[in-house]
Amino acid sequence: MFVYADHAATTKIRPCALRAYEAAAQETYANPSSLHSAGQRAKEILTACREDIARALNADPREIYFTSGGSESDNQAILSAAHAGARKGKKKLISTAIEHHAVLHTLEKLQREGFEVVLLPVGGNGIVDPASLEREIDENTALVSVMLANNEIGTIQPVEEIGAICKRHGVLFHTDAVQAVGHIPVDVKAIGCDYLALSAHKFGGPKGVGALYAKTGAPLSPLIEGGAQEKNKRAGTEDLPSIAGMTAALKESIADMGATSKLLRHLQDKLIAGLSAIPHCALNGDRERRLPGNTSFCFEGIEGESLLLLLDDAGICASSGSACTSGSLDPSHVLLAIGRVHDVAHGSLRLTLGEENTEADVDYMLEKIPEVVAYLRSFSPVWRDLQQGKRAYIL
Numbered sequence: 001m002f003v004y005a006d007h008a009a010t011t012k013i014r015p016c017a018l019r020a021y022e023a024a025a026q027e028t029y030a031n032p033s034s035l036h037s038a039g040q041r042a043k044e045i046l047t048a049c050r051e052d053i054a055r056a057l058n059a060d061p062r063e064i065y066f067t068s069g070g071s072e073s074d075n076q077a078i079l080s081a082a083h084a085g086a087r088k089g090k091k092k093l094i095s096t097a098i099e100h101h102a103v104l105h106t107l108e109k110l111q112r113e114g115f116e117v118v119l120l121p122v123g124g125n126g127i128v129d130p131a132s133l134e135r136e137i138d139e140n141t142a143l144v145s146v147m148l149a150n151n152e153i154g155t156i157q158p159v160e161e162i163g164a165i166c167k168r169h170g171v172l173f174h175t176d177a178v179q180a181v182g183h184i185p186v187d188v189k190a191i192g193c194d195y196l197a198l199s200a201h202k203f204g205g206p207k208g209v210g211a212l213y214a215k216t217g218a219p220l221s222p223l224i225e226g227g228a229q230e231k232n233k234r235a236g237t238e239d240l241p242s243i244a245g246m247t248a249a250l251k252e253s254i255a256d257m258g259a260t261s262k263l264l265r266h267l268q269d270k271l272i273a274g275l276s277a278i279p280h281c282a283l284n285g286d287r288e289r290r291l292p293g294n295t296s297f298c299f300e301g302i303e304g305e306s307l308l309l310l311l312d313d314a315g316i317c318a319s320s321g322s323a324c325t326s327g328s329l330d331p332s333h334v335l336l337a338i339g340r341v342h343d344v345a346h347g348s349l350r351l352t353l354g355e356e357n358t359e360a361d362v363d364y365m366l367e368k369i370p371e372v373v374a375y376l377r378s379f380s381p382v383w384r385d386l387q388q389g390k391r392a393y394i395l
Contacts, residue, residue, distance in 0.1 A: 002315045003361045008151055008179060008294060008352035009319055014204035014249045021206060021245035032238055033229065042240055049240075049247040053211055056250050057196065058187040065212045065220070065230045066243050070178035071102040073197035073212035076223050076234075078106045078145060081172045081195070082115060084219035085142020092116045094136055095145040096128050097337040098152075100176055103145055104333075116140075126155035126285040126338045133165050141171045148177040148186065148196075152334040152350060153285030154294025156184070163192025172218060178202055178210075182253035183291055184261070194218040200246035203253040209242035260355045264293035267353050267362050271295050274366035278373055280386075280395045284335060284348065293353035298340055300395045301383030302347045302376040310372045311349075316365055319350045343382065344394050 004012075013021075024045060030038035032046045047061075054061040067073045082093055093107055097119045111117045120132045128146060137144065144166050149156045159175050166173035174195035180186055182203025188196055195218060199210040214220045214233075226235035253260075272283060275297050284296035299307070304320035311318055320332075331345035340348075351365065377383040385391045 001360075001364050002317075003357070003364055004317045005351040005353055005357065005361070005365065006317045006319050007354040008154075008202075008291075008350065010201045010207065011204045011354055012356070013201075013206060013245070014252055016252050017200075017205050017245035017249035020248035021241045024244040025241040028240065028244075032240060033227075045244060046238055046240055049243050052247045052251060056186075056254055057181075057213055058189050059213050060216065062231075063188075063213055063216055065214060065233055066238055067210050067212050067234060068208055069201070069210035070100075070176065070197045070199035072223065073195075073199075073210055074100070074102040074174075074176055075106050076212055076220070077174045077195035077197065077214065078103065078110070078143065079223070080214075080219045080221045081143040081174065082110050083221065085172070086115070088142075090140050090142040092118065092138065092140040093143050093145070094118045094120065094133065094141060096120045096122060096147070096157075098122055098126065098128075098150055098155075098334045099145065099147055100151055100178070103147070103176055107145075115142075120146075122155075122337055124339050125289075126150060126153045126334070127289060128157055128162075130158055130161040130165060133162060137165065137169050137171060141169065143172045143174060145174040145176070148175045148180040148191075149184070149291050150285070150334060151179045152332060153296045153338070154179070154290035154352075155285040156180070156289050156291065159191045159193070167192050179291060182250055183257070183293075185257070188213055188215070200242070200249060203249055205246035205249035206242045209239055209246050211246070256355065261292045263355060264353050264357075267357060267359065268293055268295055270359075271351060271353075271362050271365065274362070275369060278370050280393055281373075282344075282395045284338065284340070293357075295351045295353075297349050297351075298335065298344045298395065299347045299349065299373050300344055300393065301380050301386055302373060304346055304348045306376055307347070307349055307372060310375070311368065314368045314372070316368060319352075320348050341394060 028042045030042045032043040050061045050064045054064045107117045122128045172194045175193045177196050178199045181198040194215045196213040201207040224235045280300040335345040
């Protein structure tokens with residue numbers, strides 16, 4: 001049996017997105033910047049896509065900029081806001097300890113340039129307390145960046161409260177909504193953000209394309225120079241086929257959101273209940289305030305990478321909170337931020353479901369995962385020490 005349970009990493013392209021991509025690639029292949037009729041037809045499609053993306057976010061089409069994806073959108077927003085703030089003497093940047101590396105690495109870059117970076121903590125449930133922002137935000141703050149939903153543990157952040165705080169203090173607010181768009185309702189006006197990043201391949205669109213919402217009046221500087229595309233904010237001929245595919249995927253995702261969310265909540269509840277029966281394990285992140293379909297667990301006494309490889313042998317595609325960087329295995333910064341100790345954080349498993357997953361998929365995972373966990377524990381020296389009382393159980 002084959003089960004794909006890694007939708008937070010990427011999704012299969014939707015048939016509607018593939019059709020839109022092929023139509024734009026084959027029938028509307030001219031450059032949207034060209035003045036001839038074929039180019040103007042391409043420009044009409046580009047304009048229609050911009051309007052559809054804006055409508056999906058409750059934005060103005062003039063506030064939508066097409067990019068290569070979430071990382072580029074995050075980078076452009078953060079760098080633009082930070083450098084605009086610095087010109088006014090504001091060099092404080094506030095974010096959280098659980099952001100995606102597209103945000104954290106950009107902040108580290110700015111820190112090396114002399115900016116002050118403050119990372120707000122999160123509770124054990126993986127949610128930031130808006131009161132902690134109230135304590136940190138001040139007249140020197142140029143930007144606040146808080147993700148809408150976490151990519152590892154699925155927790156949904158109180159972005160509307162955060163947006164309101166930023167508005168009261170006159171501070172720009174950016175949110176990485178890559179995991180959220182297409183899966184839960186996203187309204188830039190309700191959030192009160194100045195910038196929002198999204199990526200097509202997280203909701204059934206093509207890889208390598210995304211968008212940045214930048215509110216009218218928010219500073220925006222180009223990362224890529226060379227042409228007047230995207231209102232002089234992002235040079236390079238627009239990838240119209242990918243943009244068309246992204247737009248079709250987002251429209252369908254939103255249209256199906258109610259039914260999909262209901263299905264994924266049901267499957268998620270069953271998966272969480274079943275995995276919770278494994279001794280000495282813990283769900284990562286808030287039980288209720290999380291993305292539909294996102295399930296993250298830590299299992300004491302095992303290594304997550306071994307778990308992934310054995311699950312792959314069983315036909316289950318999943319992911320771990322750990323990442324191999326420069327030859328050394330580091331536990332997930334997100335899991336450490338919610339209070340998981342290193343040994344426990346190493347034994348993490350993320351299962352993220354999509355609308356094509358079935359009850360049979362969940363049943364199969366609930367059959368195989370306990371077997372693999374028990375097998376790995378059977379020859380784990382850490383598990384042996386725990387059972388013999390040489391170490392105290394943490395979970």
